[in-house]
Amino acid sequence: MAQIKRIKVGVASCGVAAGAEAVMEALKRNAGDVPVVGVGCIGHCYAEPMVEVETENGSVLYSSVKGDDASAQKILSLSEEGRFVIPEIRSSKEALYVTKLAGRIEPCNLEEYKANGGFSALKKAFSMKPGEVVDMVKVSGLRGRGGGGFPTGMKWSFLAAKQVPEKVLIMNADEGDPGAFMDRSMMESVPFQVLEGMLIGAYATGATKLFIYCRAEYPMAIKHLKIAIAKIQEAGLDRLPGRENPLEIKIKEGAGAFVCGEETAMIASLEGKRGTPRFRPPFPTDSGWNSLPTAINNVETFANIAPLINMGGEAFAAIGSEKSKGTKIFALAGDLKYPGLTEVPMGVTLAEIVYDIGGAERGSVKAVQTGGPSGGCIPAEKFDVKVDYDSLKELGAIMGSGGLIVIGKNRCMVETARYFLSFTHRESCGKCTFCRVGTMRMYETLERICAGEGCEEDIAFLENLGPKIRKGALCGLGQTAPNPALSTIRYFRNEYEAHVKEKICPSLVCPTLVDLTLDQSKCVKCKLCIRSCPAGAISDGFVIDNAKCLKCNSCLEVCPKKAIKRVPRGQGFNSNNK
Amino acid sequence: MLSDYFYLEEVGHEKGDLIKGLQLIQQKEGYVSDDAVKAVAANFNMAEAEVEGVLTFYAQFKRVKPGRFQISSCDGTACHIKGTPLIQQWIQAELGIKSGETDKEGRFSLETVACLGCCSLAPVMAINGRVYGKLDRKGLVKILNEYKKMD
Numbered sequence: 001m002a003q004i005k006r007i008k009v010g011v012a013s014c015g016v017a018a019g020a021e022a023v024m025e026a027l028k029r030n031a032g033d034v035p036v037v038g039v040g041c042i043g044h045c046y047a048e049p050m051v052e053v054e055t056e057n058g059s060v061l062y063s064s065v066k067g068d069d070a071s072a073q074k075i076l077s078l079s080e081e082g083r084f085v086i087p088e089i090r091s092s093k094e095a096l097y098v099t100k101l102a103g104r105i106e107p108c109n110l111e112e113y114k115a116n117g118g119f120s121a122l123k124k125a126f127s128m129k130p131g132e133v134v135d136m137v138k139v140s141g142l143r144g145r146g147g148g149g150f151p152t153g154m155k156w157s158f159l160a161a162k163q164v165p166e167k168v169l170i171m172n173a174d175e176g177d178p179g180a181f182m183d184r185s186m187m188e189s190v191p192f193q194v195l196e197g198m199l200i201g202a203y204a205t206g207a208t209k210l211f212i213y214c215r216a217e218y219p220m221a222i223k224h225l226k227i228a229i230a231k232i233q234e235a236g237l238d239r240l241p242g243r244e245n246p247l248e249i250k251i252k253e254g255a256g257a258f259v260c261g262e263e264t265a266m267i268a269s270l271e272g273k274r275g276t277p278r279f280r281p282p283f284p285t286d287s288g289w290n291s292l293p294t295a296i297n298n299v300e301t302f303a304n305i306a307p308l309i310n311m312g313g314e315a316f317a318a319i320g321s322e323k324s325k326g327t328k329i330f331a332l333a334g335d336l337k338y339p340g341l342t343e344v345p346m347g348v349t350l351a352e353i354v355y356d357i358g359g360a361e362r363g364s365v366k367a368v369q370t371g372g373p374s375g376g377c378i379p380a381e382k383f384d385v386k387v388d389y390d391s392l393k394e395l396g397a398i399m400g401s402g403g404l405i406v407i408g409k410n411r412c413m414v415e416t417a418r419y420f421l422s423f424t425h426r427e428s429c430g431k432c433t434f435c436r437v438g439t440m441r442m443y444e445t446l447e448r449i450c451a452g453e454g455c456e457e458d459i460a461f462l463e464n465l466g467p468k469i470r471k472g473a474l475c476g477l478g479q480t481a482p483n484p485a486l487s488t489i490r491y492f493r494n495e496y497e498a499h500v501k502e503k504i505c506p507s508l509v510c511p512t513l514v515d516l517t518l519d520q521s522k523c524v525k526c527k528l529c530i531r532s533c534p535a536g537a538i539s540d541g542f543v544i545d546n547a548k549c550l551k552c553n554s555c556l557e558v559c560p561k562k563a564i565k566r567v568p569r570g571q572g573f574n575s576n577n578k
Numbered sequence: 579m580l581s582d583y584f585y586l587e588e589v590g591h592e593k594g595d596l597i598k599g600l601q602l603i604q605q606k607e608g609y610v611s612d613d614a615v616k617a618v619a620a621n622f623n624m625a626e627a628e629v630e631g632v633l634t635f636y637a638q639f640k641r642v643k644p645g646r647f648q649i650s651s652c653d654g655t656a657c658h659i660k661g662t663p664l665i666q667q668w669i670q671a672e673l674g675i676k677s678g679e680t681d682k683e684g685r686f687s688l689e690t691v692a693c694l695g696c697c698s699l700a701p702v703m704a705i706n707g708r709v710y711g712k713l714d715r716k717g718l719v720k721i722l723n724e725y726k727k728m729d
Contacts (some may be wrong), residue, residue, distance in 0.1 A: 013694075013695060013696055013709065014695075014696045014698055014699055014709075014711070016709065017696050017699050017702065017709035017710065017711045018699060018711060045696075045698030045699065046698060048698075048699075175695065176692065176693070177693075178653075178654030178655045178656075178657075178658075178692050178693035178697075179654055179655035179656050179693065179697050180693075180697075181693075181695040181696070181697055181698075184695040216601070216638055217691065217692075217693070217694060217695065218695060219707065252597075252598070253597075253598070253601060254636075254638075255597055255600070255601065255636030255637070255638040255639065256636050256637035256638035256691075256692070257635060257636050257637060258692065269597065270594070271593075271594050272592075272593050272594040272595060272596035272597055272598075272632070273596075273632065274631055274632055274635040275635065275636070290594075331697060331698075332698070333655070333656035333697035333698050333700060334655070334656050334659055334660070334697075334700070335659070335660075339656075339697065339698030339699075339700075340698050369655060372655065373655075403655070403697075405655045405656055405659065405697075407659060408659075411659050416659065419655070419658050419659075420655075423692070427692075429635070532715070534667070534668075534670070534671030550667060552664055552667035552668060552671070553661075553664050553715075554667075554668060554671065554715055557714060557715040557716070558715065558716070
């Protein structure tokens with residue numbers, strides 16, 4: 001048997017949620033002298049908890065490991081059972097530049113990061129003039145990964161041009177887009193790589209103050225960044241050539257406001273105020289945090305910098321599509337087999353991501369939602385679209401930060417749009433009337449349609465109001481908030497019409513348009529359903545009274561014979577309709 | 579008593595650190611009480627209304643005392659389509675509380691959060707920060723019972 005050198009357990013947030021801590025304890029109990037360490041996430045979230053065993057003959061991966069001694073022993077004996085191999089079809093589509101080290105090294109171990117090429121980019125940058133670094137980023141064609149897609153090199157050149165003693169560089173780690181988690185994963189798994197990008201940015205732009213605005217929901221990311229910053233300071237890496245003082249690096253925790261991902265709102269929040277956006281110009285690079293010139297880049301953008309500098313601008317520009325260079329990390333979730341993170345070159349098709357990498361079954365998918373609440377739904381017929389900033393825009397969606405939610409055939413698109421508007425109307429900061437009132441009106445209309453109380457004019461109303469909100473809002477939140485409703489109307493008008501005309505929910509999701517029935521021929525009278533029902537809606541004769549039923553699916557979940565199902569309203573028993 | 583919040587000293591008096599001060603209070607007390615608002619206003623030399631304005635803007639801050647076990651039910655996109663509304667109904671059936679409420683004994687409280695970032699394990703919830711994934715009705719009831727026993 002090959003000698004085991006080290007055992008690595010994926011203990012990023014999702015690994016922990018899947019039970020990785022128990023796995024780690026079990027391995028430590030059984031491993032003797034072999035070091036057992038916690039690492040970040042390699043992106044295969046569906047296979048968590050994951051263990052990687054480093055041997056003299058390379059690595060062996062194990063997936064869905066249990067936290068008991070027997071499982072630990074199996075791994076220590078390098079058992080063939082439970083081994084995990086990254087599917088060929090997936091690895092052939094992926095291009096791991098930015099996430100290469102994620103989940104492969106100890107997150108907060110500076111020495112290990114250095115041994116794997118860490119801080120070589122910083123060294124290379126220091127051998128160049130700051131202006132040359134900015135030029136290299138320009139040549140690379142790197143665009144902001146937070147969603148806007150603004151050329152990073154250009155933004156940096158604006159900041160670099162300011163001749164003032166103090167400048168600010170902010171890392172946007174307020175990943176508020178529900179469904180996106182690549183920033184969390186990068187901060188948890190490779191905090192040094194993210195910070196290296198920031199240090200290079202500070203060198204290139206002349207920034208003196210570095211802020212990291214991270215959402216408080218990510219305690220592990222904050223912890224790892226804090227440790228990494230302390231080690232960087234200890235090692236003197238925060239002292240840039242030609243500067244008298246070390247960089248000021250601070251972490252600020254966000255307090256749960258989606259709008260703070262918008263740059264002027266984030267600056268207001270960093271100043272301790274309500275996070276409302278303001279009119280631009282002046283742009284932050286002219287007047288930002290406390291009126292100092294300020295540039296804001298996303299976590300993933302900074303994570304791209306070190307690989308970019310190492311390979312050079314031209315080599316980076318050779319990856320990706322014509323106008324979108326490099327790779328993009330996508331967060332796959334929803335109705336698919338292999339949810340997780342994947343890094344692919346820009347320009348691969350949506351079909352490749354959803355079917356080949358995500359393992360979703362062809363024919364089982366209705367649509368994909370990109371860009372979270374600001375994005376749109378792309379129907380399965382359009383999955384041959386190449387994924388880059390511009391192509392997605394043409395379809396009425398956006399790339400956004402890279403969240404991809406796969407929506408299965410059994411989900412209701414009207415309800416999905418209602419969900420997104422419930423989010424944006426709640427998160428609207430209230431400054432612009434069109435966003436504050438308009439998103440509320442859209443939300444109420446969608447609520448009504450889902451409740452079977454909509455009329456045909458409602459669809460036209462939404463189509464009319466949406467573009468007005470877009471025009472009347474100052475910031476990205478309002479400008480994109482109508483997208484989920486408008487794109488679902490565009491591609492799934494039939495579902496809207498079924499709701500308003502026939503008052504049915506074709507996917508049997510919307511609670512008020514659904515009845516529950518129990519098939520007596522399948523029923524074995526076990527009474528599990530009666531016991532589970534919180535509303536007392538199931539009689540001793542096993543009839544579900546839809547007048548009382550909450551449509552909570554409790555009975556459906558516990559029924560061992562699958563005798564209970566959802567049917568269109570009116571087809572089940574209702575004591576009110578006698 | 580304002581002196582109860584002596585620890586605000588550690589964030590200093592810069593207005594830019596107002597959110598940090600509020601976060602510190604919430605971390606220590608679990609919520610931000612009326613007295614705490616007064617103390618914060620005094621510390622940063624601001625009007626109480628100004629503090630209240632910031633406080634109510636951010637979803638993180640609680641104005642009422644949460645339960646000993648704080649359930650954060652994730653309603654991110656992935657969780658939502660995988661059944662957060664059902665999970666909240668089940669929690670209501672088990673504990674008798676809706677989102678934003680605390681039970682009479684001060685034991686459990688339920689809040690809806692935007693996204694916990696564990697989308698691949700959807701639907702998820704967190705109890706006092708510990709994340710539970712791939713929830714179904716059976717699993718949920720089991721987890722809640724464990725906490726009931728712990729109390």
